[in-house]
Amino acid sequence: MTEHGARQHLAIYLDGEAARAVDELRLVWDPVMRRVAPAHVTVVYPEETVDAGLLLERAALLARETSAFPIRLGEASSARTRAAAGCSRGSRTRPDSWRS
Template identity: 45%
Template sequence: MSRLARGIVRLDGKQTNRRSYALTRGDLPPRCPIRLRSVRRHLLVVPQGSEIDTVQRWRHTWDPVMASVVPPHVTLAYPEETADEALLLYRAEHLTPLVPPVRLRLDEVFAEEEGRGGVFLRVADVDGGWAELRGELLADPMTPIDFPAHLTLVHPRTSKRGADCRAALAGRRLAATVWVREVLFTETTADTFTVLRRFPLSGTG
């Protein structure tokens, strides 16, 4: 049984014996936040540690606009994946108390379109907790995107130096492990980054 499914109690107070209890829209109050076109909202994590300081130096060098607004992070759920924001947050609220901290490994630098489509640091899911959490949060009706977990070093919306960054950092690998203990729900505009809600990963495994 999934670690996330184990111990989840239905809203009627009964223990579910299904392999995965996907919280559904019918469980929610009739309210859904309005998403403005100029605003992007994500579920994400912000790793900490000396290795992240290295990542931030790279970001300030090659994409200072992004680096000055948004901290180094790994996105857990993108707006494009989120068919129902209220449902996503409801799942996060009920699932994260069951999930212990997640271990991620910072791996190699990779690029899209030789850097023109962005430059990223690949993030590996050491124990499978990241994939399991994404699977539960982005169950139907969400639409998961098939793109590897990563930290963004250069984004094409905010920097034209992707090709230069790729040339400078090609082959670089941090090979460092970080622990994630909290999921953030954030709102990002062109010049602001706001944490709207925090979901501690407080499970005991």
């Protein structure tokens, strides 16, 4: 947590059609955070790393070496809908287009 109590995390901020599509979903699933943070994809939550400094160092290096890339949105689900479908915590429903 920061000195202001915010949880730091690594995220990719979206724009264009991807941002509009994510914000549409957030309006239903998480309207409070939609008002607080722009449309994004969380890459790493704070509890998923033991060395925040190293994570930021590596992320900065990758950001310098990686050009912009497209993000295509597929099927979306929430923890609630996964539980209703009998999926265990952490499992993901992937659209067929992701499968090889």
